[in-house]
Amino acid sequence: MPSSTAVEASLPIQSEMDLAWVRQHVRQAAAQLGFGLVAQTKLVTAASELARNTLVHGGGGRMESAAVTRGQAHGLRLVFSDEGPGIADLDRALTDGYTSGGGLGMGLGGARRLVHEFAVDSTPGSGTKVTVVCWVTPPPRPYGGL
Amino acid sequence: MPEHQAAVSEGTSARQVAEFLYRHSERIAQRWADEPLFRSVFTVSRDEAVEAARAVAEALARVAESERVHDTDATGFVVVREQLARMAAARSRAGASMAQVSGEVEALRPPVASLLVEECADLPADEVREYATALTVLMGTLRLVVLDTALSEGQALIERQQLQLLEVATPVIRLWDGVVAVPLIGTLDSARSQVVMETLLEAIVEQHARFAILDITGVPTVDSLVAQHLMKTVAAARLMGAECVVSGIRPAIAQTIVHLGLDLGTVVTRASLADALAYALHELGVGIVAPASGGAGAR
Ligand SMILES: Nc1ncnc2c1ncn2[C@@H]1O[C@H](COP(=O)(O)OP(=O)(O)OP(=O)(O)O)[C@@H](O)[C@H]1O
Ligand SMILES: [Mg+2]
Numbered sequence: 001m002p003s004s005t006a007v008e009a010s011l012p013i014q015s016e017m018d019l020a021w022v023r024q025h026v027r028q029a030a031a032q033l034g035f036g037l038v039a040q041t042k043l044v045t046a047a048s049e050l051a052r053n054t055l056v057h058g059g060g061g062r063m064e065s066a067a068v069t070r071g072q073a074h075g076l077r078l079v080f081s082d083e084g085p086g087i088a089d090l091d092r093a094l095t096d097g098y099t100s101g102g103g104l105g106m107g108l109g110g111a112r113r114l115v116h117e118f119a120v121d122s123t124p125g126s127g128t129k130v131t132v133v134c135w136v137t138p139p140p141r142p143y144g145g146l
Numbered sequence: 147m148p149e150h151q152a153a154v155s156e157g158t159s160a161r162q163v164a165e166f167l168y169r170h171s172e173r174i175a176q177r178w179a180d181e182p183l184f185r186s187v188f189t190v191s192r193d194e195a196v197e198a199a200r201a202v203a204e205a206l207a208r209v210a211e212s213e214r215v216h217d218t219d220a221t222g223f224v225v226v227r228e229q230l231a232r233m234a235a236a237r238s239r240a241g242a243s244m245a246q247v248s249g250e251v252e253a254l255r256p257p258v259a260s261l262l263v264e265e266c267a268d269l270p271a272d273e274v275r276e277y278a279t280a281l282t283v284l285m286g287t288l289r290l291v292v293l294d295t296a297l298s299e300g301q302a303l304i305e306r307q308q309l310q311l312l313e314v315a316t317p318v319i320r321l322w323d324g325v326v327a328v329p330l331i332g333t334l335d336s337a338r339s340q341v342v343m344e345t346l347l348e349a350i351v352e353q354h355a356r357f358a359i360l361d362i363t364g365v366p367t368v369d370s371l372v373a374q375h376l377m378k379t380v381a382a383a384r385l386m387g388a389e390c391v392v393s394g395i396r397p398a399i400a401q402t403i404v405h406l407g408l409d410l411g412t413v414v415t416r417a418s419l420a421d422a423l424a425y426a427l428h429e430l431g432v433g434i435v436a437p438a439s440g441g442a443g444a445r
Contacts, residue, residue, distance in 0.1 A: 016335050023333075023367055041367075041398040045406060048369040096407050106370040110406035 022051045046114040049107035050080045058082025075135035086124040159280040160213040167207035175200035177257040183250035215284040234296035255285040318349035324356040331364030339375035357426035363394030393422035
């Protein structure tokens with residue numbers, strides 16, 4: 001039986017090892033909530049990108065995961081937060097190919113395409129919070145994009 | 147500071163304990179050799195147990211002499227740290243838990259304490275109490291040192307195993323003259339992909355490979371970093387004169403790569419390792435013919 005304890009979690013993101021934990025947890029939580037294999041893979045990949053940004057650009061932080069419902073739909077919400085430098089120009093950060101380091105610059109924009117809902121809350125100088133939601137069944141309202 | 151007036155200062159008690167330990171190191175060692183900690187590690191010869199116990203008693207004397215009975219980093223411990231680590235490791239190999247080992251170290255205290263009391267029979271009671279306290283603190287510090295060395299021994303073991311895993315997990319397999327393959331399994335983090343790249347490039351040189359197959363069937367997640375590592379490996383192999391083929395991209399991963407927006411356009415990909423090998427053989431001009439009835443496969 002799906003138990004919310006296996007879905008709900010607050011995991012530290014301080015090392016490469018922690019990234020493996022995050023992926024592991026998201027995969028297991030998504031399976032628990034009934035996501036199919038493709039949706040699971042997308043979620044895990046998005047989480048991997050966002051957690052790595054938290055680690056590399058945000059200097060470490062946490063991921064909170066929780067089950068969410070809206071009407072008939074239920075899904076998984078992941079929140080990645082750090083207290084790093086923040087993102088000054090969000091549009092630019094979301095542009096495919098833009099990187100301030102040696103990356104491909106595909107992480108943030110790619111993660112947005114892999115999930116149903118995507119929100120960035122960032123204050124330069126005091127941190128970044130990225131919230132994503134994926135619905136098991138298509139969400140009640142059209143969400144555009146995919 | 148405690149409310150009561152100490153009969154002797156802390157420094158004085160520590161030095162008294164040091165003197166006591168030096169003077170009776172042989173008797174203490176004899177008593178300790180029969181305690182479980184030493185007896186169970188040095189099973190073959192009691193003399194060895196006595197010798198090891200004497201080394202520990204003398205180290206404790208040096209620590210007390212330097213008046214650092216609280217300090218697990220006291221230089222007096224340096225000489226016995228390795229011996230203590232080996233003893234702790236031996237106990238844990240024999241199945242003793244950390245708590246058990248801790249208890250065995252604690253068990254070394256009473257024999258010394260009773261000897262101390264015997265020796266100080268003529269001194270004022272409150273003075274003796276101060277010495278006993280210093281000894282108790284010192285033995286507590288010894289216990290921490292043992293646990294600490296046991297833990298860092300465990301950490302070192304994990305690190306060694308991780309390194310071994312890195313090597314074990316990246317075999318390069320020769321599939322055909324000029325064709326090598328690496329079945330990648332698990333998380334392709336930066337350390338792993340560095341090892342993969344190095345072993346693959348070495349194999350390409352050694353075996354004069356013209357084709358290198360990277361099979362990612364066992365890689366659970368392909369994100370932008372993994373893709374970047376794959377592309378770097380492909381580029382490096384190309385510089386060595388070998389063409390890379392990436393195989394084993396599962397359907398769910400293929401869809402994810404597309405949404406992520408990764409462009410693997412410059413990389414030759416095949417669904418399975420078998421397809422990748424067939425591609426390489428075809429490119430090498432090797433023909434495969436179906437076996438004649440009853441015969442073996444032809445080369
Ligand atoms: N949590 C964060 N804190 C601060 N800056 C961030 C954060 N996340 C992203 N950024 C900024 O946004 C840019 C784009 O991020 P994105 O993940 O798309 O690319 P990348 O991390 O540089 O490379 P990769 O393709 O390997 O992920 C980053 O280079 C960084 O400058
Ligand atoms: Mg990134």
